[in-house]
Every structure is written in C-alpha cells, then in structure tokens.
Amino acid sequence: MAATNNVLGGNAHNDSHSSCGNNSCKCDTSVDNPTMTPSTIFDAVKSGMLLPVQRCVEYYGDEVLRRRDSEGHTPAHWACYGGHTFILQCIIDHKGPINEPSNNELEQRPIHWACVHGHVPIVDLLLQNGVSIDETDRKGVTPLIVSCQYGMTMLAAYLIGKGAGLQLVDTDGDTALHWAAFKGHSELMRLLIYSGLSPHQKDKYGQAPVHLASICGSLTAIKELRQHENVVIDEADTNGKTPLMLAVGRKHYTVIKYLKDELNMKTGFCFIPKLDMWAILFGPPGSQKGALMFFIINMLCWGYPVYFFKVLPVTWFAMTKLHVFFVCVNLLMWAVLYKAVTLDPGFIPTNTSEYHLAVKQVTYSTDYHEIESRLGRLCHTCRAVKPLRSKHCRTCNRCVTTFDHHCPYIYNCVGYNNRVWFLLFALMVSTMLECAIWMGFYILINIDYDILIFIGLVETFFFAVISHIILFFGVYQAGVNLTTNERLNWGRYTYLQDGVGLFYNPFSRGCKANILEFLHLKKPLSESEATFLNVKVV
Incomplete structure (x- = not known):
C-alpha cells in the first residue's frame, strides 16, 4: 500500500486525510487594540476582512506580510486557504511573498493550500502573478494532485485546461488519478482519463488506481476503471495484495461481491452463462431495485391476497361502489407505475x-x-x-x-419527462391506501376483529402517511416551479439566489403557469428568458 503524504496533513493512503492543523483558529481582528502585535496579521487574514489587514500593513509596514506564524506559514498561505481574493491581491500589491514554502516538513506553498478548497479565483490570481502551475512540495505533490485529493473537479479541469502536468507524480509514484481513485471521485477520474492519464500506471508500491479504489471501497470508481480495456483486477502489488484482497481487508462488501463476480466471469466458461438471480431480481451491486421489488412483492403476495380473501367477501354488498373504484385505481396505478419506471426521465446526451x-x-x-x-x-x-x-x-x-430526485420505488430518476407520471403514481397510491384504510376500519368496527386485517391496516396507514407527504410536496413544488433537489439544496445554486444570497426563483411565473408548465402544457422559460439576480449564464 502506498504511503503518499497529503498536502496539508502528511497522511498516507489511509482512512482519512487531515487538512490544516489550525482549521479551528479563533481570529481577533480588532487591530485598533493597543495590544496589537505583528502576529495580528494572521488573525486579520484568517478573518477574511480586508480592512484589518490593510490597517496592520499600514501600522507595521510591508514587512509584516513576510512574517511566519508558529507553524511556519505566511499570511499568503492563510489567504489562499480561506479563498480571500481581495486579501491576496493586497499582499501582491504590497510585494508580499505569495510563493514561499512553509517552514515545516512538507514545505507546502500557498497554491497548494488554495487547491484544498478548490478556489479557482485564487489559483488564477497566483498564476497571473508568476506562480508555476506545477509547483511541488517536498513530497512532490502538485496543485493538480491536491485538487484530486480533495475532489475539486472544477479546479482540476481548470488546471488541466491551463496546461498542468498530467504525468507528474509525487515521491511515491502516485499520479492525480491514483489519488482520485483512492478518494472515490469517479467524475474526476473520468476527466483525468479523458485528458490522457493512464488507468494502468502503477506507483512505486505496484498499485494501480484500481488497487486504491478498492482500498477506498468506491464501487463507482472501480466500475469507472473497468470501463477501460485491459484494466487488470487480479494483479497483486509489491506486498502481494490484489484489489479483492484489499477490499476484503477493509470489509467493503459491495466491492467484494462485484470483484468476485468479475473474476468468476473472467475465469468461467464463456459458453455457460452464469445467472445471478439476486442481480436479476434486485439489480447489480450499487444500483439495486430492492425498494421497487418490495413494493411489487408486498402488493402481490400480501396486499391483494388479504383483499380478495379477507376483505372482498365480507364487504362487497355493503361497499360495492368503493370496490369498483378501488379496482379501477389499482389498474391505473400499475399503468402509471409502468410509465414512470420505463420512461426516459430526461437523460442528457453524453460525450457531446x-x-x-x-x-x-x-x-x-x-x-x-x-x-x-x-x-x-x-x-x-x-x-x-x-x-x-x-x-x-x-x-x-x-x-x-430538470432533475427532481432518484426514486428507488420506481427504480428511476424523476425528471422532466416522467415527473407527471410519478406524481400520478403518488396520487394513485394515496387514493388506493385511503380506500384500503376505509375498508379495514369498516371490518374491524362493523363485522369482526381479525388480526390480519389489523396488521394490514397498520402497514397501510404507515405507507399512506409517506405517500401523502410525497404527493403534497409534489403538488406544492409543481405550483412554485421547484424540484426536490432545488428545494433542499438551493443554497448550492447561485441561480436560485438573489444578490445577497437569499432564495429567489427565476423560473416561477405564478401558480397557474407553473402547473401548466409542470404538465407540459406550457413551454418552460429558457435561460435567456429567465431573470437571474446572482449568476452570469455562459
């Protein structure tokens, strides 16, 4: 197993990489205090406020920007780590050092610290002022490697576009792809492989990226590597450990099953196909349809038998119309479920x-x-x-x-194309369960107590609560023109914020228009037609 050190923590390929040892620092930015010392510059920089930094520089002169804290870091390190662009520009304007290594074992430079949190503007500013895009610390770690250690895909794409050295390795022979695999960043891995990094390259411990993905336990990363021809999954490293052995040692059970299946397929007879009944019924590892199968089996093996043998015979004459309605709702439910499961939710074309x-x-x-x-x-x-x-x-x-969410009960995403069918499915399920609850209470109150009816009623009531919640939010979100993803994560999307970071929906045109748009009866606003307050659409 490789022993590559992390940019700020000095850790090897183990369970976690620490970041800076002073993450929880408490900054006193009161530079007007008579007890102010030259060390106040570090508190001021960490606070992210430009004015205290300027006052400190005015008071002590430009030399204060060359000071080191107790761990050997410069003010530029902290400005880069915090993503404080204006403070970094202030340091540059006053001729402060922006590329000096820390006075410690790893000797990281400010650009490495900027990459920890993926600060593209900071890195861009450093490159414009003469910092090399391939600066290394004492362990040979480059900015690109750091961005891959921390899963900063946007920054990695920027660095690659600016000409960062893809083939550079750290002192243990690990490339950026090794680190992305070890951290399980599958999207980043695809970017690196697409850009020219080989998925076969080994480090000085004989480990290819697939070994490190097995240590991490990322099934998605391993599958990503397996898409490329001749990626070997049974080759041992210098310690005699294969990817499967590494996964077993860390009890990554889904990875173990996947690797065993791949190895069995590789060593088996090609003319005798192996049927994996579990995969057929519940889907492959990492993409299982257990929730959908639970719903289907529960309805066919429990719900309908109880209805036909326990409910229908004793309530038909008293509730004939309700039974006819119940059967019609069930037929519609299965029809809309089929559409929601099989319809393309709106997949975007790939490799464009x-x-x-x-x-x-x-x-x-x-x-x-x-x-x-x-x-x-x-x-x-x-x-x-x-x-x-x-x-x-x-x-x-x-x-x-228009991604809403991935629903395990339809084994599909809910998106622009199938959102109406999903909402209809929720409506049919809710209506069906309401009918079932009415029938169950009627039997228990007017006919006789039956333990099966009672158990079925409790289960039905539980799922009715869930289905009604889903239905309520589905209708609400249609009325305000939001998706579940946007409602829960609007803080991540600048297009859903105004100029001061508060929620703002540029796609809402009133309840009636929003409902018509949801039902595909009104064309949605294009990006050029919507009014954005906090984002520049490129």
Missing part, C-alpha cells in the same frame, strides 16, 4: 461536442468568473454541458434534465 469545446476554451479565457461559470456546468462523467436545473444522478450515472 459542446463539452469538448468548453474544456478547450478554459485555456484561452482570462476571466475567472467566466471560467467558473463554464466549468461549473460541465459533467465529466457524461462529458456533457449541463443545462440549469439538471443534475448528475449517481445511481443512474447520467445527467437528468
């Missing part, structure tokens, strides 16, 4: 020319706001430019237009 053009344009762009906007729209797994409101689904491994 727009994606390749956008990656190339990063090299020629000098406006980092434009760079961030472009890179933020790229999906390196699908190799596509994502429209607003779309999102990559990790389960389906595809980007979905």
Whole structure:
C-alpha cells in the first residue's frame, strides 16, 4: 500500500486525510487594540476582512506580510486557504511573498493550500502573478494532485485546461488519478482519463488506481476503471495484495461481491452463462431495485391476497361502489407505475461536442468568473454541458434534465419527462391506501376483529402517511416551479439566489403557469428568458 503524504496533513493512503492543523483558529481582528502585535496579521487574514489587514500593513509596514506564524506559514498561505481574493491581491500589491514554502516538513506553498478548497479565483490570481502551475512540495505533490485529493473537479479541469502536468507524480509514484481513485471521485477520474492519464500506471508500491479504489471501497470508481480495456483486477502489488484482497481487508462488501463476480466471469466458461438471480431480481451491486421489488412483492403476495380473501367477501354488498373504484385505481396505478419506471426521465446526451469545446476554451479565457461559470456546468462523467436545473444522478450515472430526485420505488430518476407520471403514481397510491384504510376500519368496527386485517391496516396507514407527504410536496413544488433537489439544496445554486444570497426563483411565473408548465402544457422559460439576480449564464 502506498504511503503518499497529503498536502496539508502528511497522511498516507489511509482512512482519512487531515487538512490544516489550525482549521479551528479563533481570529481577533480588532487591530485598533493597543495590544496589537505583528502576529495580528494572521488573525486579520484568517478573518477574511480586508480592512484589518490593510490597517496592520499600514501600522507595521510591508514587512509584516513576510512574517511566519508558529507553524511556519505566511499570511499568503492563510489567504489562499480561506479563498480571500481581495486579501491576496493586497499582499501582491504590497510585494508580499505569495510563493514561499512553509517552514515545516512538507514545505507546502500557498497554491497548494488554495487547491484544498478548490478556489479557482485564487489559483488564477497566483498564476497571473508568476506562480508555476506545477509547483511541488517536498513530497512532490502538485496543485493538480491536491485538487484530486480533495475532489475539486472544477479546479482540476481548470488546471488541466491551463496546461498542468498530467504525468507528474509525487515521491511515491502516485499520479492525480491514483489519488482520485483512492478518494472515490469517479467524475474526476473520468476527466483525468479523458485528458490522457493512464488507468494502468502503477506507483512505486505496484498499485494501480484500481488497487486504491478498492482500498477506498468506491464501487463507482472501480466500475469507472473497468470501463477501460485491459484494466487488470487480479494483479497483486509489491506486498502481494490484489484489489479483492484489499477490499476484503477493509470489509467493503459491495466491492467484494462485484470483484468476485468479475473474476468468476473472467475465469468461467464463456459458453455457460452464469445467472445471478439476486442481480436479476434486485439489480447489480450499487444500483439495486430492492425498494421497487418490495413494493411489487408486498402488493402481490400480501396486499391483494388479504383483499380478495379477507376483505372482498365480507364487504362487497355493503361497499360495492368503493370496490369498483378501488379496482379501477389499482389498474391505473400499475399503468402509471409502468410509465414512470420505463420512461426516459430526461437523460442528457453524453460525450457531446459542446463539452469538448468548453474544456478547450478554459485555456484561452482570462476571466475567472467566466471560467467558473463554464466549468461549473460541465459533467465529466457524461462529458456533457449541463443545462440549469439538471443534475448528475449517481445511481443512474447520467445527467437528468430538470432533475427532481432518484426514486428507488420506481427504480428511476424523476425528471422532466416522467415527473407527471410519478406524481400520478403518488396520487394513485394515496387514493388506493385511503380506500384500503376505509375498508379495514369498516371490518374491524362493523363485522369482526381479525388480526390480519389489523396488521394490514397498520402497514397501510404507515405507507399512506409517506405517500401523502410525497404527493403534497409534489403538488406544492409543481405550483412554485421547484424540484426536490432545488428545494433542499438551493443554497448550492447561485441561480436560485438573489444578490445577497437569499432564495429567489427565476423560473416561477405564478401558480397557474407553473402547473401548466409542470404538465407540459406550457413551454418552460429558457435561460435567456429567465431573470437571474446572482449568476452570469455562459
């Protein structure tokens, strides 16, 4: 197992990589205090407020920017770590050092610290002021490797577009791809492989990226590597450990099952196909349809037998119309479930020319706001430019237009194309369960107590609560023109915020228009037609 050190923590390929040892520092920015000392510059920089920094520089002169804290770091290190662009520019304006290594064992430079949190504007500013894109610390770690250690795909794409050395390795022979595999960043892995890194390359411990993905336990990362021809999964490293043995040692059971199945397929007779009944019924590892199968089996083996043998015979004459309605609702439920399961939810085409053009344009762009906007729209797994409101689904491994959520009960994403069918399914299920509850109470109150009816009533009531919650939020979100993903994660999307970071929905046109748009009876607003308050659409 490799022993590559992390950029800020000095850890090897183990369970966790620490970041800076002073993450929880408490900053006193009261530089007007008469007890102010030169060390106040570090508190001021960490606070992210420009004015205290300027006052400290005025009071002590430019030399204060050359000071080191107790761990050997410069003010530029902390400005880069916190993503404080204006403070870094202030340091540059006052001729402060922006590329000095820390006085410690690893000797990291400010650009490495900027990569920990993926600060593209900071890195861009450093590169504009002469910092090398391939600066290394004492362990040979480059900015690209750091961005891959921390899963900063946008920054990695920016660095690659600016010409970062893809083939550079750290002192243990690990490439950026090794680190992305070890951390389980599958989208980042695809970007690196697409850009030219080999998935077969080994480090000095004889470990290829697939070994490190097995240590991490990332099934998605291993599958990503297996898509490339001749990636060997049974080759041992210098310690005699194969990927399967590494996964077994860390009890990554889904990875173990997948690797065993792949090895059995490799060593078995090609003319005797092996049937994996578990995979057939519940889906392959990492993409199982257990919830959908539970619903179907529960209805066919429990719900309907109780209805036909316990409920129908004793309530038919008293509730004939309700029974006819109940049967009709059930037939409609299965019809809309079939549509919701089988319909394409709105998958975005993969490997598009727009994606390749956008990656190339990063090299020629000098406006980092434009760079961030472009890179933020790229999906390196699908190799596509994502429209607003779309999102990559990790389960389906595809980007979905107007992504709402991935629903295990339909074994599919809910997106633009099938959202109406999903809401109809929730409506049919809710209606069916209401009928079942009415019948169950009627039997218990007017006919006789039956333990099976009671158990069925409790189960029905539980699922009725869930289905009604789903139905309520589905109707509510249709009325306000939001998806579940947007409602829960609006803070991540600048297009859903106004100029001060508060929620703002540029797609809402009133309840009636929103409902018509949800039902595909009204054309949705295009990006050029919507009014955005906090984002530049590129």
